[in-house]
Amino acid sequence: xxxxxxxxxxxxxxxxxxxxxxxxxxxxxxxxxxxxxxxxxxxxxxxxxxxxxxxxxxxxxxxxxxxxxxxxxxxxxxxxxxxxxxxxxxxxxxxxxxxxxxxxxxxxxxxxxxxxxxxxxxxxxxxxxxxxxxxxxxxxxxxxxxxxxxxxxxxxxxxxxxxxxxxxxxxxxxxxxxxxxxxxxxxxxxxxxxxxxxxxxxxxxxxxxxxxxxxxxxxx
Amino acid sequence: xxxxxxxxxxxxxxxxxxxxxxxxxxxxxxxxxxxxxxxxxxxxxxxxxxxxxxxxxxxxxxxxxxxxxxxxxxxxxxxxxxxxxxxxxxxxxxxxxxxxxxxxxxxxxxxxxxxxxxxxxxxxxxxxxxxxxxxxxxxxxxxxxxxxxxxxxxxxxxxxxxxxxxxxxxxxxxxxxxxxxxxxxxxxxxxxxxxxxxxxxxxxxxxxxxxxxxxxxxxxxxxxxxxxxxxxxxxx
Numbered sequence: 001x002x003x004x005x006x007x008x009x010x011x012x013x014x015x016x017x018x019x020x021x022x023x024x025x026x027x028x029x030x031x032x033x034x035x036x037x038x039x040x041x042x043x044x045x046x047x048x049x050x051x052x053x054x055x056x057x058x059x060x061x062x063x064x065x066x067x068x069x070x071x072x073x074x075x076x077x078x079x080x081x082x083x084x085x086x087x088x089x090x091x092x093x094x095x096x097x098x099x100x101x102x103x104x105x106x107x108x109x110x111x112x113x114x115x116x117x118x119x120x121x122x123x124x125x126x127x128x129x130x131x132x133x134x135x136x137x138x139x140x141x142x143x144x145x146x147x148x149x150x151x152x153x154x155x156x157x158x159x160x161x162x163x164x165x166x167x168x169x170x171x172x173x174x175x176x177x178x179x180x181x182x183x184x185x186x187x188x189x190x191x192x193x194x195x196x197x198x199x200x201x202x203x204x205x206x207x208x209x210x211x212x213x214x215x216x217x218x219x220x
Numbered sequence: 221x222x223x224x225x226x227x228x229x230x231x232x233x234x235x236x237x238x239x240x241x242x243x244x245x246x247x248x249x250x251x252x253x254x255x256x257x258x259x260x261x262x263x264x265x266x267x268x269x270x271x272x273x274x275x276x277x278x279x280x281x282x283x284x285x286x287x288x289x290x291x292x293x294x295x296x297x298x299x300x301x302x303x304x305x306x307x308x309x310x311x312x313x314x315x316x317x318x319x320x321x322x323x324x325x326x327x328x329x330x331x332x333x334x335x336x337x338x339x340x341x342x343x344x345x346x347x348x349x350x351x352x353x354x355x356x357x358x359x360x361x362x363x364x365x366x367x368x369x370x371x372x373x374x375x376x377x378x379x380x381x382x383x384x385x386x387x388x389x390x391x392x393x394x395x396x397x398x399x400x401x402x403x404x405x406x407x408x409x410x411x412x413x414x415x416x417x418x419x420x421x422x423x424x425x426x427x428x429x430x431x432x433x434x435x436x437x438x439x440x441x442x443x444x445x446x447x448x449x450x451x452x453x454x455x456x
Contacts (some may be wrong), residue, residue, distance in 0.1 A: 012233040056322065057392050058392055059392060065448065068448045072391055073250075073444065074250055074391030074442065076392050093326075093398045094273075094323075095327035095425075098322070098323030122248055132311075133306075133310055133317070134317075135298070137321075138323055140321040140347065141321050141322060141343040142323075173347065173446065174347070175345070
């Protein structure tokens with residue numbers, strides 16, 4: 001191979017990862033989408049499928065981004081962005097909101113990650129054990145509370161370091177929490193025996209994917 | 221006659237001492253008792269412990285201003301990001317920080333208001349926030365012991381209030397406000413609208429007046445708009 005050779009595969013872009021994840025959310029699920037990349041999933045849920053979106057600051061039944069005419073300045077999501085409500089929506093305080101989360105009433109939360117270990121350990125809140133200003137938000141509650149915890153992430157860091165690992169190096173958000181991972185290259189389940197590849201992008205070989213993953217892969 | 225409405229912000233805040241603990245409602249720019257916080261920041265009080273989700277946003281408004289004026293010795297919060305006054309005070313060693321997962325923070329406040337001194341939660345088990353702390357295995361799962369939070373003062377923003385202190389909230393302005401109203405020994409409310417007793421239907425009261433001590437009318441207007449959809453799709 002010479003430098004500059006095109007890769008034999010094309011990575012999924014952010015919206016394609018979101019669409020792939022959205023396709024797997026069944027009708028009737030109550031879902032919390034984390035700040036950042038996971039928020040995109042909302043745009044890709046098929047319109048004929050009723051999925052109820054939760055925001056931890058106290059909304060069940062979030063709708064799309066408002067137009068300038070329909071914006072309500074009193075209505076924001078956990079990412080502090082203006083949102084709308086769908087018919088059937090409800091509003092509540094933080095303790096009730098986290099009772100929904102911690103009490104196991106949400107079917108799914110989708111989170112970002114710095115690292116995921118093959119046993120489902122999640123590291124997504126800080127990259128340092130000596131963080132100067134640690135800030136955790138709701139990630140620890142969400143990752144222990146929702147019935148399913150999916151991660152949406154790039155398969156490797158910008159520097160090409162694997163984010164799917166045998167053991168997390170970064171401080172943990174939760175132990176054995178993640179159930180499924182959607183990356184720009186593949187979809188993987190966290191199984192009792194480690195990462196299990198459900199599908200991967202066209203043109204990518206098993207050897208290439210293993211080379212970008214720091215834990216053994218098995219295939220469904 | 222019960223009348224919890226006070227004439228102005230100075231009266232609403234009277235009697236707060238140096239070293240007081242203060243619960244501050246709000247999430248993002250919505251439901252923040254900014255008029256009370258601005259006045260508290262100008263009061264010259266020191267050594268306050270503030271319990272809030274964030275550590276302020278704008279340096280000259282609300283909690284950001286209170287911290288910038290040097291009134292706060294300790295913050296208990298879940299996400300102290302985006303506050304230049306907090307960052308500066310923390311870097312200079314002038315302010316202490318206790319980081320608490322957001323749901324644990326909410327439940328500690330709820331428990332405080334409900335007379336429950338402590339509880340076990342699965343959040344933060346196995347993380348550095350649980351190091352050296354008491355855990356217990358219940359039905360095969362490990363939980364972390366968390367203590368309730370109450371405070372000398374709770375500062376709340378409501379949408380409507382009557383003279384008994386019954387409150388409603390608007391949109392996502394509810395956030396921490398109802399549980400903080402319950403956990404404050406002196407609960408002070410700034411309300412956008414004061415309405416006659418009975419105007420809030422019994423079905424609609426969110427915070428009952430017995431949790432509230434003082435109400436001041438602050439028609440502060442709408443929070444800033446953060447994001448709207450563009451005609452081309454997407455948002456700005």
